[in-house]
Every structure is written in structure tokens, then in C-alpha cells.
Amino acid sequence: MSSKPEQNTARQSLQHALITLATSFCLGLMSGTTVAQPAWPAKPIRVVLPFAPGGVVDVSMRGLAPKMGELLGQPVVVDNRAGAGGTIGMSEVARATPDGYTLLFTLESLVLAPYLYKKPGYDPVRDYAPVSYLFTVPTTVMVSTALPVNSLAELIALARSQPGKIASGSGGTGTISHLLLEMIKIAGNVDIQHIPYKGMAIAMTDFMAGQIQMIPASTTAAAAQVKSGKARVIAVASPKRAATMPDVPTTHELGYPGMDALLWMGLLAPAGTPANIVMTLNSAAIRASNDPANAARYASQGIELVGSSPAEFQRFIASESSRLGKVITAAKIQPE
Secondary structure (H helix, E strand, O other): OOOOOHHHHHHHHHHHHHHHHHHHHHHHHHHHHHOOOOOOOOOOEEEEOOOOOOOOHHHHHHHHHHHHHHHOOOOOEEEEOOOOOHHHHHHHHHOOOOOOEEEEEOHHHHHHHHHOOOOOOOOOOEEEEEEEEEEEEEEEEEEEOOOOOHHHHHHHHHHOOOOOOOOEOOOOOOOHHHHHHHHHHHHHHHOOEEOOOHHHHHHHHHHHOOOOEEEEEEHHHHHHHHOOOOOEEEEEEOOOOOOOOOOOOOOOOHHHHHHOOEEEEEEEEOOOHHHHHHHHHHHHHHHOOOHHHHHHHHOOOOEOOOOOHHHHEEEEEEHHHHHHHHHHOOOOOOOO
């Protein structure tokens, strides 16, 4: 029969062997299995558009998707998830698994909705990993040629002399066109009647019919109306002049540096998406938007390329949320 010391020695030897085996197994996992994981992306990528097909957001992303898919080696599938001012699609992506396979392509509604809805379902700063601020379309101050004004100063002077007599349309309460009108009213201390429509197309129809005398509209929408001879663009609400309207002064030039109203579009992933995936998406999105065919198409539509880094887009979202939130508060726009 073996002695007790011999039994202890045997037991210790067995324990040591098991520990060594376990350690070797773990090291093998760290050095081998991790490296052997499939490269991203390994399957199609879905991009949620929180608006109906046909708008500027839809057109912009659908132009981008094929080239991004080519660069990434996997299809990029566009999925329209419209409803509730975009909050249905935006909140869906905020809750998605942060693996880079579900993305959001949206516009400035991302930062506006939390001020306009009591339960938007997401936080624009906390719930996303921004990929890139890709495009912008400046908003103009457009007036009817029947209105006797040729500048922003003349518009404000006329509105001051005739409180509530000038009627301005917008694409809806809380939209960027509405907020630009509120910025003008606040800056000029004037009363201009606001008439919200269910979309810019309907508002533009009434504008061209003479039912309203002014409308803040994108450079893309305004260009067509100016050609008709029934509209005049008196300012572009942007820090720099619009590429498609180089002769129109900016609100900054006219002494209103805070009067910015940009329709902007960008790509985002759910918060927690690995940084290497975010950077891969950033590179693919910027390269796709700068593809010669895409760049020419965007330029013809008045869409200007930006192409920011993820960090720049994160700062921009936080800044726009704060800035536009103050306008909504000052204009006393109530959440639905």
C-alpha cells in the first residue's frame, strides 16, 4: 500500500498537469481561434432608412449602396422603415445588435425628433456610433416675386411693418424649414404667419399658386421654382455659399451667423459597434460618395459632399442637437 506522502505527491502532480493543460488550451484559443474568426463583413449589411421611398434621403442612400457593397465585398441592402417622423426606424437601429450589420442612414430629424416627440425611443448622442456625416443640402429663404423684397433685410422690414400679414409654408411642424422660419422671426423680432403642410411638395404647390408668400426650401427645390420666374431666393442659411447658387449671399454674410438650416445626411451604427468596423464603414461610405459617377449625380441634385470622420460626426450631432433644441424651445414648439 502506498504511503500518505506518496499519495499527496501524486495528487499534486496530477493537479499540476491539469493546470498546464488548461493553460495551454486557453493560450491556444487566444493565439489561434481569435485570429481564425471570419473577417467582417461576412454577410449582407442592412441600412435602415426611416422615411418613405423617393425622398432625398432615399435617393442619396440608394445611390451609395451599390458602390459600398462593391468596396465591402457584401451587398448593402436598403430597408425603408417609415413612420412617426422617422422615430420607428431610428429607434429600431438604436436597439439593434452592434455588429455592423444593421445601420441607419438619416437626416437632421435624428436630433429634432427627441424635442418633438415625448417618447422618441432613442437618444441621438448616446445610442449611436456615428460613421460619417456624408451629405448636406443648404436651405434657402425663398419669396414670391409678388412680394416686394429683394433681400433678407427688406423681408424683415416688411414683416415688421405688416405683423402677421406674410404667410410662410413649411414641410411640417418641427422640420428644418419650419425652424429656419422661426430663426428669422426670432432674429428679426417679427411676426410671420406659419402654415405647416404635410410635406414640402404640398407646400410648394401652394407657394407657386400664390397661397403663401414665402417658404424656406432646399437649394434643390428652390432652383426649379426660380427658373419659373415666380420665386426669388434672397439668402442661403449656411456658413458658405451654395455651389448651385453662388450669387446668393449666406445668412452669415448678412449678419446672422447663427441662422444655419442645413438638411444633412449621415450614416450611423448602434452604440457599441467595434471601432474597426466603424472605420471600415467610414472609409467605404466616403469612397463610395466620391466615386466619380456618384459625385456627379449628387452635384446635379444640389447635394454637397462632406465625408467626416466618426469623431467629427459625433461632435456635430451633439452640437446640432443643442443648437436646434434651443430654437424649438424658444419657438415654444410642443412635443406630440
